[in-house]
Amino acid sequence: MKDLDTREWLLTNGLGSFASGTVCDARTRTYHGWLIAALEPPGRRTLLLSHLDASLEVAGQLWALSTNFWSGGKIDPLGYQLLRSFEIDPVPSWMWGEEHWRLTRQLAMPSGWVEAGDGESLINAQAPLGNRILIQYRYEGTQVATLRLRPIIGDRDFHHQQSANEGLQFSQLVKPQQIYLQGIRADQVGAPWLLRWSGGEYQPEGVWYWNYYYPEENRRGLGDKEDLYSPGYLSVVLHPGEAVTLEARVGWPEVVLPDLNCNSFEQALQAEQERQSQLYAQAPVTVKGEREMIWHQLLRAGDQFIAYRASISGPTVIAGYPWFNDWGRDTLIALPGLTLATGRFTLARGLLETFGAYCRGGLIPNTFPDAGAEPIYNSIDASLWWIEILGIYLETTQDWEFLAQQYPLVRKIYKALTAGTLYHIRVDAADGLLTWNVPNVALTWMDVVIDGHPVTPRRGKPVEINALWYSALCWMTRWTEKLVNDSRNDSVRLSHQAEHYSQQSRKVKASLQKFWNTERNYLYDTIEPDDRRDARIRPNGVLALSLHHCGFAKAQGRRVLRVACDRLLTPYGLRSLDPSDPAYVGYYKGDRFHRDRAYHQGTVWSWLIGPFIRAWKRFYETEPLPWNPLPLLEHFQEQACLGSISEIFDADPPYAPQGAIAQAWSVAELMRHFEDL
Structure with a gap:
């Protein structure tokens, strides 16, 4: 039997929304889904569209293409056995097939905001283009085929599982080539959204699917079962060379949307590639050959963390996917790699302004609020990192006008720390x-x-x-x-x-x-x-x-x-504790209690390779770096979340990746020192 490839992929849209799953197309986490929408960007992330369950009928034979885990560990259908290839670039693409047919599926998540005219800043972003995902299936074969797609949906916070019960229902309004969907509970109404398609016949047929199983959540000692709903199914007749495109979009638009056709996917993909090309063009790093390809991949990875926060009308950085929000300390540490190393200087300035504006009592918040909530100031170092990164920004840009604007805040931080502030912080x-x-x-x-x-x-x-x-x-x-x-x-x-x-x-x-x-x-x-x-x-x-x-x-x-x-040094970063220490924990595993005990008691943090490189260059100027970047680069390209870097790794060999599958400061520090490697 062909092995399941549970490596992961990630798409983001600059609003905090994301899509994520595995190469084998099975959902192994609560956080896997095709439209996990940030309803209050980048917060209130809500699973709406889990996936489309797919089957293909060719010459009277039905091929089930999906792969699902069920309670008890059963896998059904076994669609992964028909999977012939997977590509991550330029977008996640799967190809299933047998001798006489091939079916390709691609997913694209268009950016939810248009940046300011300089191509660098999100501060003056135009109105949101929305939370949406595009899906395209393309058929090649010797005979006409029928593709059947069943939307599998939910309406729940992205941290939690959904259960079928009388208190949760889904409404659907069927219109030509689209359905309007909404979860309804006794005490609240869920987010409205629509699913539309370029061709096919839709049949309403509501049914619950019970006991989806998430093995990664089981491994983490968390809830691992979920019930998801399907409102009906779509049947599409495809001749060889034909394609069908679908779009899931948050909200019920008040204006008529452009027609959805087979070109819609290509147009969205082209627009995203042009946006990324601008990132490549403005980045000051100049490398050639294979290193240029890796650098472009790093630019795309770093860009996935940049987001727009509606509650502050400014840019922010998601600390990590799939479960982290935007944090002050993480944003500031990641800022040089994500913005200064990439030439996005206006964005860097905007991030510094954003966090500086929320300084209270000399402290920068470690956690930003959603609308109407208060920031959380549980960090002694965020304001110090703000000063440090402000200095690096000024040295890089020579933007002394910005210094004059921010100098009063620098003084306020200094006065608060010397006089004393929260948590008995004082000099x-x-x-x-x-x-x-x-x-x-x-x-x-x-x-x-x-x-x-x-x-x-x-x-x-x-x-x-x-x-x-x-x-x-x-x-x-x-x-x-x-x-x-x-x-x-x-x-x-x-x-x-x-x-x-x-x-x-x-x-x-x-x-x-x-x-x-x-x-x-x-x-x-x-x-x-x-x-x-x-x-x-x-x-x-x-x-x-x-x-x-x-x-x-x-x-x-x-x-x-x-x-x-x-x-401390490992191929993937620095350990958080000396292995000879009695409190050392070599493997990050078990339930939340055991994992939290190990988090800073040995676990390797990949972002710390950046400080190590900077310190080494300072004190051993002419001696070669005693660290080989190839294992971490191979991890970036081929392991865990393809095209990103994990938050942490086990402290003992083989240093298995753990924690969040994509971490901002892990990627940012590699970007910051890419030319040194």
Whole structure:
């Protein structure tokens, strides 16, 4: 029996909506579906169209093309056995066949927004073009065939499964070559949407399909069964060389839509390819041959995370697919790779403006609100990352007008951190280091909390936080000195400020030596509130060496990197904990409790390869990078989610990919350093 190829594919549309599934065409996750629509972009993601169950009748013989998992692990039909090929470029394409026939299916998800005229910014986007997906089937054979398509639909939050019950019904209004659909519950009405087609005869026939089974959710210890509904089926007679195109679209348009025909799919595909060509053209990276192909694939992968947030009328970045939203820290860390390395400078500026506008009490939100909700400010480092990335943006673009606009916010962040803000975040007057002390929360990127208890609390003075604080003070010194030279500014006052920042940065630099662990030739991970030192070897020491301004000596940096090479470096990134540590967990598996325990206790994070490369280039300028990018590039092209990079990997060989199938900062850091590889 032919094996099931459960590698995954992903389409996104710039609104937070997405389509995802497997190469073998079976749904293995709750998050698999062809139209998971962001009804309040990029939030309220809702499964509407799961898939089309397909069969083909040729010369009186019926071929079932679908592949479904059912409760108990049964697979039926076995359509994957007829699958002859799959291609991911330019769009996901499947080809089934036997000796005398071939059927090809392609999926395309057009971008939901038209960017501003400069091709770089989403800030001034025009009205949304909508959440929609196009599906095209093309038949080749020696005889006329009949294609039968049964829409399998839902109306539920993308995190949860749907159950058939009397409280959930689906209405459908049948019109020529289209149906209008809507889920109805006793307490609410679902999102209206339509399904239309270029040819065929539709027969209403409502039926529930019970107990779809999702093996990936079972592996993660989560709910793994679902009931989905079908409102009817479409029969299409296809002569050799003919095609049928379908479109699923959110909303019931008030205007007449353009006719759907076989050219509609090609036109949408051409428009998307032209949009991507603009991305290739404006990116400053110049590579040739096979590397150029990989670079273009990375550009497409990075673009999948850029989205428009309706609640702020500005751009944002989805942290990862299929289940993450947009987060402050992740967006800022990913920003240089996604925007500066690609020449999308206006977009970079828009992202900085977006996050800066929500600064409160010196903190940048880690989680953005949907409409009417409040941001969540559970991050000590997001505002520090904002300053760091602002500096990198300014160095890249020389956009000093933007500095003048944002300098008051920089000052507000500084004042809030020094005076004290939420979570008892403050500057320790004795040594100038940044500290915090609130139990049962986690404010750094190692932020897992289980039953109210952080797995890695890191209270006190984390090393990378204070490295960011030092770099921020250096940036502020430089920026203030630059503003002094502008005759429009109060030069005397600014000169005093610049000297103050400079003195404070020197004090912090001296205090950073408290993190030096002579015994281990590494950096302490945290200086705890009672002044104890956490000597565990974590990648935060490498992160501290990678910032634009580094407060550690060359000899120290070299020793840290040698230890990191020995204890943390893997083919796919850096481990989050030294394997010799008693708390080390080599494999990320089991239910949510066990996975969360492993998340920062050994698990490899691929985004950390970026900080490692930057630190290595700083401290070992002429020595070759002790890391081979080929395994990660092969993963990008051939494993897990084809054309993207997983969030995390197991800490022990064979380093299986885990977590989200496509992670923004994982892709972004590879883009940022592609020319260095």
